Amino acid sequence: MEQERGLVFNLDTGELCLQSAQCKSHCCHRESGLSLARCAPKAAEMQDCSRKSLYGVYYKCPCESGLSCNADRSIVGTITNTDFGVCEDPAETKASR
Amino acid sequence: SEVCYDRLGCFSDSVPWSGTVERPIQRLPWSPDKIDTRFLLFTRENPDSYQRISADSSIGFSNFKTSRLTRFIVHGFIDKGEENWLLDMCKRLLTVEDVNCISVDWKKGSRCMYTQASNNVRVVGAEIAYFVNTLKDTYGYSPANVHIIGHSLGAHVAGEAGKRRPGIGRITGLDPAQPYFQGTPIEVRLDKTDAEFVDVIHTDTAPTVPYLGFGMSPAIGHLDFYPNGGVEMPGCEKNAVSQIVDLDGIWEGTRDFMACNHLRSYKYYSDSIIYPDGFLGYSCDSYNAFQTGSCFPCPAEGCPNMGHYADRFKGKINRDTVKLYLNTAEAKDFPLWRYKVTVTLSGNSHVTGYVNIALYGSNGNTRQHQIVKGTLKPDNTYTGYIDAEVKLGTVTKVKFLWNNNVINPSLPKLGAATVVVQSGEDRREYRFCGYETVREDVLLTLTAC
Numbered sequence: 428m429e430q431e432r433g434l435v436f437n438l439d440t441g442e443l444c445l446q447s448a449q450c451k452s453h454c455c456h457r458e459s460g461l462s463l464a465r466c467a468p469k470a471a472e473m474q475d476c477s478r479k480s481l482y483g484v485y486y487k488c489p490c491e492s493g494l495s496c497n498a499d500r501s502i503v504g505t506i507t508n509t510d511f512g513v514c515e516d517p518a519e520t521k522a523s524r
Numbered sequence: 525s526e527v528c529y530d531r532l533g534c535f536s537d538s539v540p541w542s543g544t545v546e547r548p549i550q551r552l553p554w555s556p557d558k559i560d561t562r563f564l565l566f567t568r569e570n571p572d573s574y575q576r577i578s579a580d581s582s583i584g585f586s587n588f589k590t591s592r593l594t595r596f597i598v599h600g601f602i603d604k605g606e607e608n609w610l611l612d613m614c615k616r617l618l619t620v621e622d623v624n625c626i627s628v629d630w631k632k633g634s635r636c637m638y639t640q641a642s643n644n645v646r647v648v649g650a651e652i653a654y655f656v657n658t659l660k661d662t663y664g665y666s667p668a669n670v671h672i673i674g675h676s677l678g679a680h681v682a683g684e685a686g687k688r689r690p691g692i693g694r695i696t697g698l699d700p701a702q703p704y705f706q707g708t709p710i711e712v713r714l715d716k717t718d719a720e721f722v723d724v725i726h727t728d729t730a731p732t733v734p735y736l737g738f739g740m741s742p743a744i745g746h747l748d749f750y751p752n753g754g755v756e757m758p759g760c761e762k763n764a765v766s767q768i769v770d771l772d773g774i775w776e777g778t779r780d781f782m783a784c785n786h787l788r789s790y791k792y793y794s795d796s797i798i799y800p801d802g803f804l805g806y807s808c809d810s811y812n813a814f815q816t817g818s819c820f821p822c823p824a825e826g827c828p829n830m831g832h833y834a835d836r837f838k839g840k841i842n843r844d845t846v847k848l849y850l851n852t853a854e855a856k857d858f859p860l861w862r863y864k865v866t867v868t869l870s871g872n873s874h875v876t877g878y879v880n881i882a883l884y885g886s887n888g889n890t891r892q893h894q895i896v897k898g899t900l901k902p903d904n905t906y907t908g909y910i911d912a913e914v915k916l917g918t919v920t921k922v923k924f925l926w927n928n929n930v931i932n933p934s935l936p937k938l939g940a941a942t943v944v945v946q947s948g949e950d951r952r953e954y955r956f957c958g959y960e961t962v963r964e965d966v967l968l969t970l971t972a973c
Contacts (some may be wrong), residue, residue, distance in 0.1 A: 438763075438766075439761065439762065440759075440854060441759055441764055441766060441854060441855060442762050442766040443763075443765055443766045444603055463769060465766065468891060469891070471882065471889060471890065471891035471892070472882065472884075472889055472923075473888075474887060491653065491882075491891060491892050492880075492892070492925060492927065492965045493892075493923075493925045493965055493966060493967035494967070505844075516923070516967050516969070517967075518966070518967060518969065519969070
């Protein structure tokens, strides 16, 4: 590993995390409010996603680069980070609209 | 010296069983009563709770049917027959086929000093041979219908049973134990003469001293699979806390903490049951050669599947030992499907950075996989290999993205004129063409030329 592997940073997929900044994949993900959060890969096209947020932990990972999450914003959702959508390719959505 | 038991015969501790470089300490196996080998039968009639049977009339009163195959599953050192992975494996088998699934429990002989357990293996193997003999003599059941799946020391239990009861149809060795077996003659360990078809999955082949590898490295069967190279399994390098606090609970996490690589062998086999077209093994001289792209795609007669369906390849074996390589995912579900991707860049600016490709097919699409990193020159061609987490079926389009993590005010553009994707399994090639160039972090779609 080029960067030094620590318990706190540069975490691999599957390692326990508290904050997305710790993960190589930049997504610290947990299934439910009660479960422990682990680093997970970003969402691919057509997969569920949540918008990038300042929060450390996501119920659904944000999209891979080049894709955008079509989750519509809601006040509650923004607070609880539960605005979910599906990853889309902006080039295709522009063309189809 | 020697010890004899009425049903199972005599066991000596002279060479090669002891007194050799590989087996320095002399130990005689314990008695069958002390080891108390138990046969726990699962069938479609009783998939969730086992029937305890033994090599006598109890077989006739159980759900055992002579009209179906029988698969024994044998655990290894420190383990037990009621451990989840054996019960889950039987359950999974029963979802795809109607068989007699028998978990062999010998925990009383496996939870002791390793040098003792590695000799108790011989009595447990003799018990299975005796059981199969009873099936043959009392119920006319042919040994060719028997398949023994053994993990770690359990693989050598299977070898012993196969040696004593010739004609057993198949033996699968899941990371056969290395200490006290690697380097020993074939009468001591599992080898290809122990059954008509012997397939082996190697997942922990580092030397026991000093790297604590528990599995054998040499190829000993008809087909020997070395997933991820057979030394370090993906997902096993997690830090201690993350390893122990496992999704399946602390107990499974502790087992993984102790022997993650070694236990992956049965996890891969268990997944192979529900993925009949997964885990394709590529015959190659070494894992490095495989990783750098030689031995791709599969030859005309195809590649064998590691795990449950490896016996489909039984008739096509020509050479003595066949070493097969493949990559797996880091967590379940483990199978991956390998594709070769060749990208010819377009545009007029020369940049450094990386190129990602995502594959789209009739069965879904993959995430972005990095093909090349470094200098990116238009009109040059770059080749990379993707182990996709999705079996795509026919590849319908690809998406290209590049980035170099450096803010360049000149906003350079780069594109892909052609992308050629070759599927490893069926050797089929797909050509895609692109006509634009894009800035960093913008997806460019390429469709069939």
